Amino acid sequence: MGLITGLCTFLFHLPQIYKWLLRPYYITSFLMTIAFLVVRKAPGLCEHLATQREDGNSCDFDWREVEILMFLSAIVMMKNRRAITLEQHIGNLFMFSKVANVILFFRLDIRLGILYVSLCIAFLMTCKPPLYMGPEYIKYFSDTTIDEELQKDSRVTWIVEFYANWSSDCQSFAPVFADLSLKYNCAGLRFGKVDIGRYGEVSQRYKVSTSPLAKQLPSLVLFQGGRELMRRPMVDNKGRAVSWTFNDENIIREFNLNELFQKSKKLNKGRELKEEEQNGSKPEEGIDELSPEQPTESKKDQ
Structure with a gap:
């Protein structure tokens, strides 16, 4: 089979x-x-x-x-x-x-x-395996920007991937995560990545081990208002990751991406109505309400 x-x-x-x-x-x-x-x-x-x-x-x-x-x-x-x-x-x-x-x-x-x-x-x-360089709507964090960005707006939900460039599992998962960001990224639901192989302090702060024996790479963590709500894979008492398959079906189901996306669309519409009431004018035509924000850091910066 x-x-x-x-x-x-x-x-x-x-x-x-x-x-x-x-x-x-x-x-x-x-x-x-x-x-x-x-x-x-x-x-x-x-x-x-x-x-x-x-x-x-x-x-x-x-x-x-x-x-x-x-x-x-x-x-x-x-x-x-x-x-x-x-x-x-x-x-x-x-x-x-x-x-x-x-x-x-x-x-x-x-x-x-x-x-x-x-x-x-x-x-x-x-000779290193080529990195994924396709389209994506992902914000790349550094050790100095991740905390500020996650806590900036409590209404925004973040799905952050903790990865390391040397990990073959992270490299294989990159196109899957990029595809999800293209489908679900919007004003209230954002996707981010941080290279904990480069920023060791972030690894310790968010308790994601870079040890190959721990098998915690990659790790996906859901944040709301800077607070962790869930992560996959889960970690047992011995610090080892519980086996979990990183495919789009599992991620959509476990993280309730469809439900989060619908709530994020309502949040975005509510913001526009509020701004319209305050300004007494309609939002400009031709602007897609779900148009995602472009990432401000590129893969080369990492």
């Missing part, structure tokens, strides 16, 4: 694959994913490799290598059952394929294993 889901997702987003493959991160990851396959099948090279096949054919996989690759497929399918976006599906494939390649290369030749691990370390240090 996980394989079918992954295949359907891949085919649906196939036009986007070509754009991604043009990026250095994906090109390099793909080459490193198929590295063992290329070495094992390359004419002129595979003849000199060791093998445990009974027929002595060193240009084909032996039974242990097939076993490792089958185990890799099972792990990828299990992980992709909880994947939300295509980036997560591809990321899981890349990550576990590299782990399998390390095992296969060390089993084949320790020198090849050391060389492959060195390439993996160099890749991690020099």
Whole structure:
């Protein structure tokens, strides 16, 4: 079932694959994913490799290598059952394929294993996955602006994502959160983000751990008048996050986004009527009552 889901997702987003493959991160990851396959099948090279096949054919996989690759497929399918976006599906494939390649290369030749691990370390240090740069209505906070902005107007509800750029889960969630901001952002319901990997004081102040073991990244927190009303994922007594899937359906349901959006529209209409009564004039035509405010900080500022 996980394989079918992954295949359907891949085919649906196939036009986007070509754009991604043009990026250095994906090109390099793909080459490193198929590295063992290329070495094992390359004419002129595979003849000199060791093998445990009974027929002595060193240009084909032996039974242990097939076993490792089958185990890799099972792990990828299990992980992709909880994947939300295509980036997560591809990321899981890349990550576990590299782990399998390390095992296969060390089993084949320790020198090849050391060389492959060195390439993996160099890749991690020099090549970062591309950040989401699509449309969004999100306010990016710093350590000095988050408190002031959340407490500025008690009638405004904020949904704030606490994230870190180094977290692959946060990077995969970015397009989902951006899409929600495009659908639901209005005068009374705002979306914000703060990089707690950069602002450690914010992490401590709002009790969101950046430790990979805590699994609290990303965290979504609902604020009203600067006061926290709820957060996902919830945290148990040991400081570990309770497992929760960050997809748009769960977020809309748990945070009651449809209800909050309807209340925010009423709030916005009430403000316009009040201003009209005070000024004795109608609001200017051509202004959309739900037009969201543009973010004042860009991703590059972070």
